[in-house]
Amino acid sequence: MSGEGLQNPYDDTALLASIAIIDAIVDAILEDTDAIRETTDAEPVLEETGGTLTTDGTEQDLYINTAPAGIFRPVCVKIDFTNHTAGETVVLRTYYRIAPGGALIEQDAVTYAGVQDPLLINIDLEPNRYGISVTIEKTIGTNRAYDWESLYEVHP
Numbered sequence: 001m002s003g004e005g006l007q008n009p010y011d012d013t014a015l016l017a018s019i020a021i022i023d024a025i026v027d028a029i030l031e032d033t034d035a036i037r038e039t040t041d042a043e044p045v046l047e048e049t050g051g052t053l054t055t056d057g058t059e060q061d062l063y064i065n066t067a068p069a070g071i072f073r074p075v076c077v078k079i080d081f082t083n084h085t086a087g088e089t090v091v092l093r094t095y096y097r098i099a100p101g102g103a104l105i106e107q108d109a110v111t112y113a114g115v116q117d118p119l120l121i122n123i124d125l126e127p128n129r130y131g132i133s134v135t136i137e138k139t140i141g142t143n144r145a146y147d148w149e150s151l152y153e154v155h156p
Contacts (some may be wrong), residue, residue, distance in 0.1 A: 043155075044073065050149030055138035057092065063150040066097065066104070066131040071155035074125035079133045080147040081116040088141030089113040092123065095132035104133050113140070125152075 053062055063077050084090070093110050095104035114119065125136060136146065 001139060012045045015048045015056055015087065025035040034053060040089065044071075044153035044156075045077070046151060046153055048151050049151055050147070052145050052147050054145045055136060055143040057138050057143065059091075059093070059135050059137040060094075062134045062136045062146075062148055064131075064133040064150070066133070068129070069130065069154075072129070073127045073153040074132050074156075075151040075153060076125055077123045077148060079121045079123070079136070081119045081121055083144040083146065084112070084114075084119075085141070085144075086114045089139045091137045092121070092138070094123065094125070095135070096126070096128050098128075100130055102129060102130065111139075 009072050020088070049063070053060060062079070065072065065074070077105050089111060093108055097104050121139045123131060125134075134150075138144070
């Protein structure tokens with residue numbers, strides 16, 4: 001027999017072609033994975049802070065971020081008025097800094113007198129780059145403790 005028409009059992013051409021196809025598939029998957037990671041790493045992260053503040057008859061900072069690190073988007077401040085009675089009046093104010101190193105400028109003031117319904121007050125905040133402050137001032141009545149929380153987004 002001359003061996004014509006028989007395949008060489010040691011011919012790696014088909015194996016090398018298969019390996020090249022598998023390598024191309026793996027490279028495509030890794031590129032997609034990297035693209036997904038870049039997208040998710042760039043998404044904002046929702047953060048929160050909060051506490052309890054007892055009024056003292058002066059205007060007090062309830063929530064303040066005067067030097068946000070990077071891109072910052074305040075979302076809201078929630079204040080629990082459960083301890084607020086018919087004899088109390090408070091003023092909530094929001095301030096924004098709109099220039100680097102500039103002053104905080106009052107944008108809004110809302111007065112809450114007497115028992116509130118609902119008891120949870122929500123202040124929606126606007127996007128801001130240079131700083132924000134939410135204050136509370138007891139103007140009439142007994143000083144009370146107010147629980148509060150703030151939600152904000154930070155971009156990594």
